Amino acid sequence: MDGILKKIAEPSLTVIGYVILLVLLAYVLTPLIWLFITAFNPKGGPYLEIPREVTLDNFVRVFAGETPKEGARTAARSIYIARWVINSFVIAFATMIITVALSAPAGYALSRLQFRGKELLMTAILVMGMMPTTSKMLPLFRLAAFLGFIDNLLGVALVIASGTIPTQIWILKGFFDHIPREIEEQAWICGCSYLSTLFRVVLPAAGPGLLVVAFLSFLSGWGNFIVPLILIYSEPLYPISLGLASVFVHNPGEIGLAIDYGVACALSVIYAIPPILVYYVFREHLMEIKLGKVEIR
Amino acid sequence: MPEETHRLTLVLFIIPALAVLTVFQLVPMLWAIWFSFTDMALVGRKFLDYSFVGLKNYEEALGDPHFWLSMRVTLYYCIASLVLRLLIGLAAALYITSKTFRGKRIIAGIFLLPYIIPGTIHPYVWLSMLETEHGTLNMILRALNLPPQSWMFERLTESIIAINSWAGYALAMLLLASAIASIPKEYYEISDIYGASRWFKFRKITFPLVKYPLILTLILIFKEDIDDFTYAYMFTGDTPYPDFRTEIIGLYAYHKAFMDYELGFGCAIGFIIAVIVFVLTLIQLKISRV
Numbered sequence: 001m002d003g004i005l006k007k008i009a010e011p012s013l014t015v016i017g018y019v020i021l022l023v024l025l026a027y028v029l030t031p032l033i034w035l036f037i038t039a040f041n042p043k044g045g046p047y048l049e050i051p052r053e054v055t056l057d058n059f060v061r062v063f064a065g066e067t068p069k070e071g072a073r074t075a076a077r078s079i080y081i082a083r084w085v086i087n088s089f090v091i092a093f094a095t096m097i098i099t100v101a102l103s104a105p106a107g108y109a110l111s112r113l114q115f116r117g118k119e120l121l122m123t124a125i126l127v128m129g130m131m132p133t134t135s136k137m138l139p140l141f142r143l144a145a146f147l148g149f150i151d152n153l154l155g156v157a158l159v160i161a162s163g164t165i166p167t168q169i170w171i172l173k174g175f176f177d178h179i180p181r182e183i184e185e186q187a188w189i190c191g192c193s194y195l196s197t198l199f200r201v202v203l204p205a206a207g208p209g210l211l212v213v214a215f216l217s218f219l220s221g222w223g224n225f226i227v228p229l230i231l232i233y234s235e236p237l238y239p240i241s242l243g244l245a246s247v248f249v250h251n252p253g254e255i256g257l258a259i260d261y262g263v264a265c266a267l268s269v270i271y272a273i274p275p276i277l278v279y280y281v282f283r284e285h286l287m288e289i290k291l292g293k294v295e296i297r
Numbered sequence: 298m299p300e301e302t303h304r305l306t307l308v309l310f311i312i313p314a315l316a317v318l319t320v321f322q323l324v325p326m327l328w329a330i331w332f333s334f335t336d337m338a339l340v341g342r343k344f345l346d347y348s349f350v351g352l353k354n355y356e357e358a359l360g361d362p363h364f365w366l367s368m369r370v371t372l373y374y375c376i377a378s379l380v381l382r383l384l385i386g387l388a389a390a391l392y393i394t395s396k397t398f399r400g401k402r403i404i405a406g407i408f409l410l411p412y413i414i415p416g417t418i419h420p421y422v423w424l425s426m427l428e429t430e431h432g433t434l435n436m437i438l439r440a441l442n443l444p445p446q447s448w449m450f451e452r453l454t455e456s457i458i459a460i461n462s463w464a465g466y467a468l469a470m471l472l473l474a475s476a477i478a479s480i481p482k483e484y485y486e487i488s489d490i491y492g493a494s495r496w497f498k499f500r501k502i503t504f505p506l507v508k509y510p511l512i513l514t515l516i517l518i519f520k521e522d523i524d525d526f527t528y529a530y531m532f533t534g535d536t537p538y539p540d541f542r543t544e545i546i547g548l549y550a551y552h553k554a555f556m557d558y559e560l561g562f563g564c565a566i567g568f569i570i571a572v573i574v575f576v577l578t579l580i581q582l583k584i585s586r587v
Contacts, residue, residue: 021392021404024385028407030433031463034425035418046424047431102317105310113307123582125315128322132524132574134547135567138554139328140321162321165314194306223415225527230555241417245527248420249534259424268421272414279413280406 039265046261058266080236081267084243087153088222088271091239094157095164095221096214103165104210107172108202112181122170129166133226141230151234159227164220168213175209176202215278222274240271326571333565339558347561354565364566366541367549374458374529374545375522381462382518386469393470394477405474412467416527419464427456449532454542457528464528465521469514476510477503509584516581520574526551546570 030048038044039058041051063082110122140159149155179202187197203210225241232238238246247264333354337347358364392398393405411419426433427448435445448456484502493501526547533543537552544552546566554563 020388024388024392025404025407027385027463028411031422031426032410034433035422038425045431046428048425048433098317102314106314109307109310113304113311125318126582127575127578128318128326130520130574130578131322131326132520132547132567132570134524134526134550135329135564135571135574136322136325137551138560138563138567139325139332141554142328142560143321143325158317159321162317165318166322169314194303225415225417226525229530241415244417244421245531248417248531261424264421268414268418272418275413275415276410279409283406 035265035268038261039269041262044261044265046259058262059270061263062266062270080238081243081263083236084238084240084267085270087237088239088241090153091157091160091224091228092218092221092274094154095161096218098158098161099164099168099217100210100214102161103168103172103213104203104206106165107169108176108198108206110169111173111176122173125166125169129163133163137226137230140227144231149231151232151237153232153237153239156224156228156231156239157221159231160221160224161217163227164217168217171213171216172206172209175206179205212282215282219275219278240267244268244271329564329567329571332561333568335561337560337564339554339560341558344560350561354562357562358565358569363541363544364549367544367546370454370541370544371523371546373454374461375519377455377458378461378465378522379515379518381458382466383469383514385462385466386514387473389466389470390473390477394474408470409467411464416464416525417531419460420528420531423456423460423463426459453532453538457532457543460528461522465518468518468521472510472514472517473507476507480506513581513584516577516584520577520581523547523570523573 034048037048037051040054040056041049042053042055042057044051061081062085110118144150144155144159147155149159183201183205184197187201188194192200223241224239225245228239228242229245232242235243235246244264244267247259334349334351335347336343336350336353338344389408393401393408395401398404424432429435429445429447429449432448434448438445446452480503485498488498488502523545524547526545529543529545529548530551533548535552535556537544537549541549547570550563550566550570553566554560
């Protein structure tokens with residue numbers, strides 16, 4: 001009886017259910033499969049086909065920067081592709097370091113301090129981070145021009161970090177809230193100095209939180225497009241996002257005409273690897289945070 | 298360590314973060330409001346020597362047929378994306394929360410993929426779908442004896458919507474899946490004992506309990522769509538299509554400021570977006586505290 005009840009309460013997938021699932025999977029995967037195949041195809045185009053030979057040539061060309069196909073749009077730019085990858089790493093690492101360095105102390109302090117208007121300050125911080133980039137981008141350009149941040153990778157990282165800090169402060173405050181105050185007090189009583197309490201006791205205890213924040217901020221630096229679009233104008237300083245877009249963007253009506261698909265797909269695959277790794281390693285952690293009251297994007 | 302010193306140290310800990318936030322988030326936002334009342338230009342004399350013009354930019358925007366064209370495209374883009382992202386996300390959420398279905402962890406991993414990879418890759422991966430001659434979509438249409446479409450030109454707005462919904466349904470999936478998973482199983486078991494139909498269970502149990510997460514999802518999706526013009530930009534470049542087919546509002550502000558050099562006008566449009574997003578954010582904060 002119990003078994004029957006269970007069966008009714010949780011019906012297994014019907015035939016229609018499986019058909020819809022297959023359609024969904026095809027919808028999700030077909031474009032990605034093309035990307036993956038074409039990255040290894042010496043003569044790829046914008047259509048699905050099984051390559052006659054498999055090669056790593058495209059990846060070599062991303063880093064070696066030799067001249068690609070005759071007349072391809074990447075021709076003038078390919079010499080910079082390796083630099084785009086490095087630039088993206090620089091921006092992502094700098095974003096990560098700035099974000100952690102600023103939001104960890106702030107998150108800790110907001111977790112320990114009690115004062116009037118704290119709720120309001122926390123909400124104000126969150127709302128600041130949620131204001132649309134589109135409305136801030138023009139004054140940001142002016143501000144960046146004033147500060148000398150145009151064509152400056154660290155400037156880009158600082159601007160991106162300022163956008164991620166609000167949510168990261170919230171996440172870290174949550175982690176610090178779970179570390180009991182008594183541990184710190186014990187350390188002080190045992191003669192531990194203030195700073196070494198922070199570095200030897202509090203920070204290690206918040207380790208998982210710091211790690212999550214570090215990776216999330218790394219990814220927002222790695223994937224950001226709009227901030228570099230507004231602040232970076234010289235091609236050797238493009239991050240991958242801007243480089244991919246510059247190869248793609250054409251005058252109206254002639255999209256995709258002269259892209260060197262092999263190189264573009266190889267670069268895209270390289271570009272997609274770090275986020276995928278991070279998400280699948282930290283999946284449980286990230287899901288929890290994302291589904292909580294804080295939203296990571 | 299004396300209590301007062303401790304408190305002072307903690308206050309010092311907050312200041313750097315607040316300073317950066319103020320300089321790079323708050324000041325630009327306030328500046329955007331101020332600039333929107335001036336005739337500031339991106340280049341030339343008016344970059345520094347601008348003057349207050351009152352509501353002129355807003356009047357100009359509201360009287361500008363291009364602004365309304367852009368609004369129409371934006372509305373079409375946002376609503377179509379909203380519906381698609383929600384429906385696909387809901388379907389996916391039902392699979393990854395299904396209790397009997399094996400392999401849902403793998404499926405969930407696959408469903409997450411498009412949302413995880415950086416946005417500038419999305420238009421590339423969709424080229425193979427949209428291409429006119431051998432593209433997958435047109436192959437399917439031909440196989441079904443339907444006329445192939447010019448996805449990359451005439452149907453460009455729809456194509457960008459398709460890319461956006463493919464890239465973004467996972468947000469709805471994650472939020473709805475967690476909402477569905479948090480419904481106590483006992484509710485369904487009891488209604489089964491009384492012989493409730495599936496539709497009844499959905500109407501009386503699932504839907505009421507998922508209502509607030511659903512509204513939250515709608516708001517988050519809308520905010521993402523109205524703010525992000527990556528795909529529209531990549532398919533348009535630096536000059537808008539004459540009929541504005543891809544000119545969603547963010548891209549319009551960008552073109553106005555960086556191509557027509559009308560920074561003040563661009564800020565006015567940006568401020569209109571900010572007001573919409575601000576109101577939605579307040580509703581969102583209210584709901585997520587329920």
